Amino acid sequence: MTPAKMDWERVKRTGLPEAVYGEGKSLSQLAAILADAAETGRRLLVTRLTPERFQALPEELKVRLDYDEESRTAILGEAVIASHGIVTIVTAGLADMPVAGEVARTLAFSGVEARCVADVGVAGLWRLMDSLSEIREAEVVIAVAGMEGALFSVLAGLVAAPIIAVPTSVGRGVTEGGHVALHSALGSCAPGLLTVNIDNGFGAAQAALRILQRGRM
Amino acid sequence: MTPAKMDWERVKRTGLPEAVYGEGKSLSQLAAILADAAETGRRLLVTRLTPERFQALPEELKVRLDYDEESRTAILGEAVIASHGIVTIVTAGLADMPVAGEVARTLAFSGVEARCVADVGVAGLWRLMDSLSEIREAEVVIAVAGMEGALFSVLAGLVAAPIIAVPTSVGRGVTEGGHVALHSALGSCAPGLLTVNIDNGFGAAQAALRILQRGRM
Amino acid sequence: MTPAKMDWERVKRTGLPEAVYGEGKSLSQLAAILADAAETGRRLLVTRLTPERFQALPEELKVRLDYDEESRTAILGEAVIASHGIVTIVTAGLADMPVAGEVARTLAFSGVEARCVADVGVAGLWRLMDSLSEIREAEVVIAVAGMEGALFSVLAGLVAAPIIAVPTSVGRGVTEGGHVALHSALGSCAPGLLTVNIDNGFGAAQAALRILQRGRM
Amino acid sequence: MTPAKMDWERVKRTGLPEAVYGEGKSLSQLAAILADAAETGRRLLVTRLTPERFQALPEELKVRLDYDEESRTAILGEAVIASHGIVTIVTAGLADMPVAGEVARTLAFSGVEARCVADVGVAGLWRLMDSLSEIREAEVVIAVAGMEGALFSVLAGLVAAPIIAVPTSVGRGVTEGGHVALHSALGSCAPGLLTVNIDNGFGAAQAALRILQRGRM
Amino acid sequence: MTPAKMDWERVKRTGLPEAVYGEGKSLSQLAAILADAAETGRRLLVTRLTPERFQALPEELKVRLDYDEESRTAILGEAVIASHGIVTIVTAGLADMPVAGEVARTLAFSGVEARCVADVGVAGLWRLMDSLSEIREAEVVIAVAGMEGALFSVLAGLVAAPIIAVPTSVGRGVTEGGHVALHSALGSCAPGLLTVNIDNGFGAAQAALRILQRGRM
Amino acid sequence: MTPAKMDWERVKRTGLPEAVYGEGKSLSQLAAILADAAETGRRLLVTRLTPERFQALPEELKVRLDYDEESRTAILGEAVIASHGIVTIVTAGLADMPVAGEVARTLAFSGVEARCVADVGVAGLWRLMDSLSEIREAEVVIAVAGMEGALFSVLAGLVAAPIIAVPTSVGRGVTEGGHVALHSALGSCAPGLLTVNIDNGFGAAQAALRILQRGRM
Amino acid sequence: MTPAKMDWERVKRTGLPEAVYGEGKSLSQLAAILADAAETGRRLLVTRLTPERFQALPEELKVRLDYDEESRTAILGEAVIASHGIVTIVTAGLADMPVAGEVARTLAFSGVEARCVADVGVAGLWRLMDSLSEIREAEVVIAVAGMEGALFSVLAGLVAAPIIAVPTSVGRGVTEGGHVALHSALGSCAPGLLTVNIDNGFGAAQAALRILQRGRM
Amino acid sequence: MTPAKMDWERVKRTGLPEAVYGEGKSLSQLAAILADAAETGRRLLVTRLTPERFQALPEELKVRLDYDEESRTAILGEAVIASHGIVTIVTAGLADMPVAGEVARTLAFSGVEARCVADVGVAGLWRLMDSLSEIREAEVVIAVAGMEGALFSVLAGLVAAPIIAVPTSVGRGVTEGGHVALHSALGSCAPGLLTVNIDNGFGAAQAALRILQRGRM
Secondary structure, eight states: OOOOOOOOHHHHHHHOOOOOEETTTTTHHHHHHHHHHHHTOOEEEEEOOHHHHHHTSSSHTTTTTTETTTEEEEEESSOOOOOOOOOEEEESSGHHHHHHHHHHHHHHTTTOOOEEEEEEEEEEHHHHHTHHHHHHTTTEEEEEEEEOOOTHHHHTTTOOOOEEEOOOOOOOOGGGGHHHHHHHHOSSSSTTEEEEOTTHHHHHHHHHHHHTTTTOO | OOOOOTTTTTHHHHHHOEEEEEEEESSHHHHHHHHHHHHOOEEEEEEEEOHHHTSOOOHHHTTTEEEEEETTTTEEEEOOOOOOOEEEEEESSSSGGHHHEEEHHHHHHTOOEEEEOOSGGGGGGGHHTTTTTHHTTTTTTEEEEEEOOOHHHHHHHHOOOOOEEEEOOOGGGGGGGHHHHHHHTTTOOOOTTTEEEEEEEHHOOOOOHHHHHTTTT | OOOOOTTTTTHHSSSSSOOOOOTSSHHHHHHHHHHHHHTTTTOHHHHOHHHHHHHTTOHHHHEEEEEEETTTTESSSSOOOOOOOOOEEEEESSGHHHHHHHHHHHHHHOOOOOOOEOOOOOOGHHHHHHHHHHHHHOOOEEEEEOOOHHHHHHHHHTTOOOOEEEEEEEOOOGGGGGGHHHHHTTOOSTTTTEEETTOOOHHHHHHHHHTTTTTOO | OOOOOTTTHHHHHHSSOEEEEEESOOHHHHHHHHHHHHHTOOOOEESSSHHHHHSSOOOOTTEEEEEEETTTEESSSSSOOOOOOEEEEEEESGHHHHHHHHOOOOOOOOOOOOEEEOOOOOOGGHHHHTTTTTTTOOOOEEEEOOOTHHHHHHTTTTOOEEEEEEEOOOOOOGGGGHHHHHHHHHHSTTTEEOOTTOOOOHHHHHHHHHHTTTTOO | OOOOOTTTTHHHHSSSOOEEOTSSOOOHHHHHHHHHHHTTTEEOOOEEHHHHHHHHSOOHHHTTTEEEETEEEEESSSSOOOOOOOEEEESSSGGGGGHHHHHHHHHHTTTTOEOOOOOOGGGGGGHHHHHHOOOOOOEEEEEEEEEOOOOHHHHHHTOOEEEOOOOOOOOOOGGGGHHHHHHHHTTSTTTTTEETTTTTTHHHHHHHHHHHHTTTT | OOOOOOTTTTHHHSSSSEEETTSSSSSSHHHHHHHHHTTTTTTTTEEEEEEEHHTSOHHHHHHEEEETTTEEEEEEEEOOOOOOOOEEEEEEGGHHHHHHHHHHHHHHHTTTTOOOOOOGGGGHHHHHHHHHHHHHOOOOOOOOEETOOOOHHHTTTTTOOEEHHHHHHHHGGGGGHHHHHHHHHHSSSTTEEEEEOOOOHHHHHHHHHHHHTTTOO | OOOOOOTTTTTHHHHOOOOEEOOOHHHHHHHHHHHHHTTTTEEEESSSSSHHHHTSSHHHHHTTEEEEEETTEEEEEEOOOOOOOOOOEEEGGGGHHHHHHHHHHHHHTTTTOOOOOSSSSSGGGGHHHHHHHOOOOHHHEEEETTTTOOHHHHHHTTOOOOEEEEEEEEGGGGGGHHHHHHHHHHSSSSTTTEEOOOOOOHHHHHHHHHHHHHTTT | OOOOHHHHHHHHSOOOEEEEOOOTTOHHHHHHHHHHHHTTOHHHHHHEHHHHHHTTHHHHHHHTTEETTTTTTTEEEEEOOOOOOOOEEEEGGGGGGHHHHHHHHHHHHHHHHOOEOOOOOGGGGGHHHHHHHHHTOEEEEEEEEEEEEEEEEEEHHHOSOOEEEEEEEEEOOOGGGGGHHHHHHHHHHSTTTTOOTTTTTHHHHHHHHHHHHHOOO
């Protein structure tokens, strides 16, 4: 088994803590990384860890992990408290909640508690309009939507804060896999909308942290 | 030169008059079709006829044609008067106007005068909201938009009439060619949105005519 | 668990009742939506509900649902009676029947009983021709076909009514997934053909309802 | 200038004469090939030779060539007379005629005179039905169509002869470039339909010659 | 359950017997079709019938079927004897054998016994060369290959008979799914190569039958 | 000519001034927008304005415009002075400079003067390393690269500031059009990288302005 | 069961021993090939052999095979000793190790022992830099990376040896399947980078062997 | 005008001299790079320089350049003499010669004179077979082919030397742009074939130089 080369210095270089992507690694590699971090007293975030894979980890590791099933994330180590600013997560539908959860948990790992405005897709525009003044208080807005991703353009035209689109793989027929939502975000007619990869809640949170810590490092 | 087989009986079968697609035919084929129609007293609509190609037609044909440069359409024969109902064309941006023009001219050829609500893309949502009550009077709504096509979903969630999306090839980068707008229309989260091919203003108008004449044939 | 924001006002805005897409929601979310609707006496249509997922719902919900396995739809609430007009569903092959079923059930939920002309793909053209006079009685025609979707063009050239193509994911090799059938519908040489997303029987039915209720709201 | 290695023995190996694809070669390479063939008394077919490129050839070569502008083909050498059987070319629209012309000229070069049934696309089905008994006399049918290519399936269901689909690049929006017509041919529900590359009239004719000469070599 | 509309007259129209595609139909639909054919004394070919699905058919049907696992085909009815000519199937690798089997069984159903030259991919060119004289005796050649499909071009340059390429879904990475093999066949530099859909052994056999019966109907 | 509906209130809603995309509008539409802005004393940025189109504008407009050929942008109105923070633009090659220029000009229009570190693609890694300490002073980094876009990942691993990737259409063969650079940015293994559409220097600058103005509105 | 035509002469023609791709062959075909090789005393490498398939082989074969689970390879026959030169395998992440293992095992089968520098993706550039002098000792470098494949360009700019990129299918969202890594390798701005198919560790090793044996045959 | 950062140290790092890609740079940028190199006595290779662009360079530069129109390359500085080994370029058709020319000129710039075996596509296999013994003398083989690229697999099965495929953009219909040739090379069933980007003769030559200089640095 090839041991991982963890990038523990990343936090110094980029202000962002090391994290572990849970897919594509064998369970024993994952356990070794976690055991090593636990032993050396390091905090660690694991993403894309299915319930089945979490259950299969050694008991002594599981008890030390804070695991969340919806977002499929595990956190090793104490909670940190920080207050960088307000991040608001806006989702188009219920099926987008796991990705929104990954955003929230990644932010929480770095001490940022996010608000969530859920299920406000634009086919029923009043739902979004009802929450607009709350959304406008955010310092960073993270919009999570699949299918045709029309939420991104409408929202970016209504708020002044930095706004990050997270297209999700929620869809069917031509929108299956999330590529239409992604392209809608990238090709939006609204000014200054930023985008990350499909389902990449972790990346959106990391980008938000970069923005929030601007001027603080 | 191969002569065309015109489908003059189409109006009996489908209620829709024969028309001629101006691209992909030689000028002499086009002139022959028009001359034959003129001689036999038939009305005819020509679409996708560039100004250069129109100018190159024989003088005696040109004087008999009502040509419109923005929509690139020519009409042979008298105007007809009809009143099937209200069709409203809604466009996202100025660059979508040529396609909207093709819709309007095709409807006009069949005696339906369309209204147009232009330049109301959702990045500036108030523009659409200001026109909403006018749009809601329509019996058929035709929405014309390129880029990410977010207009389609917002509009379909706000009106009760049959609504037809015409994605346009207006776009750049990932939205170049109109495929994202098309997929946004097809994959919309709004209920009962209908779609035609990219830039196909003619087809949308024909479909609107089918809807308007329902119960009249 | 994030609660859903149901759009119960949709029927006022668009004339179309709220419905629930059964995929991508957890069983508990689905059950909560249904329980809430049942309690408040609302009718509800659930689509894309697999037999396995239906079976896993709480017993007290299941007994109140009218479930149809072929179309994978469930209806909560009393049947309604209405008579908007004749809708005829035309299918190319047996494998297209589940999608045709979704069309029929969605229409039935709104009180419209559809006719079905099944298995009349154009490779055996006489099958379609035998049913043509029946199809021509329809006020709206919904054509359901996968593979190369040649049925759409042939049918649209033969009927005068509004016609909606529902491409299905039936196919293999280059036609796998339904994209060729979709593109054949969009790029058809027949005039005024309208299209919805692949397998989107629900959307086609909603669009038909918009057309049927034209002039009635 | 690199000289070409002509495959003059091909006719012995495959029964098909050598030909020259006119695109992608410099004019001087083309002229050298033709001059060499003329000198050694060989017959030669040149395809995809635009009028501009033909005009730019040396005068002494041009006078020896039988050039056809619609099909963009040139023939060097005497006409041959043969009678392998009846080939019928069926086209969907006028814009498909240049490709049909390439089929006819390639057949003519090998002494086979083809019949042509033009402009019988299935949106006006009666046009095809009127010509059906004539088409059924053919020993090989070559169907030429662009856009959604629905002609291929309808025709293959109606005739017993070997049938070769030539998808053309005629189309717009989703059908631009001919890929939908190609996929419709490949994915057809009709049995035993064969296909060649987009716009490849030459290849279809060569295949027809292989079929016609079966049992004769 | 919707009953199938079998096209029993197809053999009169096209010389090709009706067959049933085994995927996408429910087991009860399949059983009904077979029972009806058995009762009325009709012969029938079923393709794409997995061993699991075959096993699940009613016993009284299974005993009447000649089932072949490799090609996943079942034949109902007596063997027929015919002698239309020699068809030779040439395959690139072992993984192409199931598709080659579908070709052979479809031909056998119509009384044509095919030869098979297996595992002669061009990376080891001598294997093909050793069999060349045998292949040249064929009246129709059917080449079956996946991956990059180089066999098609090499073979078409060496034989004079009509040649049909059947690209298979054998491949990995860029060649996964068979699209590269398909495009290599369509875009081949060899003259007169014909192509069918990916894995469509049935279609290739039907096309070969059309060629073999030329002049006989 | 349809008049434009300018979104002059956008600056209030989003803090971003209205701008005009120069492509897809007729010259007369463009001139009318500019004349209207000039008359009412409004500042305006025009992007994607080719030198040819700029030259064709009325003289009285041209003298009032500050036009930059490399970035194809024109500015109407006085320069503004502001100091939101340091933005550094990093480019991979010379061919990326026009897009970098669009970033710089858009920022300048809002009073932000950007630094530029040019021609530091990672194939010659020392070029980037030499500039690293300068880049690390930035509050926002905008990386501009085409081809395979490897610069994005390397840079995002080295800096802590918010970082926006602008993939450019610079490339050939598989990288033609910029889609590989775009996908490399989206799929980067480096944490917290944000992306805009291909060649969308304007959008990247708008996003940077959103970040810079955070906490100031 | 069709017997395989093994290319035992390949080693004479190309210097590369025959090997067997384990997917797409039935277990009995695989067992027959192995039994034949064992009987005739031939060495053989089997790739893409899953643990499940290996376990299902006959016991008498299994005991003779050296099976490696991570790389999914089996070797029949004695180890050979050779010393062609130094090959160094460089991987971006842990998930790339199975493909790196296929490279190493294929080289080992031909007597070349490879070095491996693992988990040095460019998001943490120092990891690569720390190993650079070791990598520069190689006579052939094989770089293995998925996702956006930025490692390829950085590495090719730093080493002088022949360098072969093996893109892996490691990725998610836009990078799923390995196509972005593949295109990054092909479109790299670094000079003289060579590429093989996605996950094709076997092919990269074969190419390295061709290079190492240059001048020795 | 942004000045270029030339990588003059590349030759030390990688053994490969710096070169300039002629597309995407302004003429003045190109002239500045060349003038600077000329002044400092450096040799330089310019690729993708069209005749029109070459003609438009300043006279004093043009006289110092050795320009080749077919390969669109210019060389500044004296010829160098070296003898690394034999490289043989094999091309499928005449239309591939410009890319083959780019290979040859890039090699010549580094003192390697290449042999060329032209116009030996596999549709006429004897042409390749006639040259095989000559090709087998090469230490590196570079195969240049467009369309379906079948040459790559056949050749790689016949020679033992390292072999590099250069797919070209020569093609039409499905093979237009060179992607099928590229995928045929990547997905080849022949062992150890290496690939570069479409039309990338420069890259193939650089890779060959890396191989030839192995063991010499």
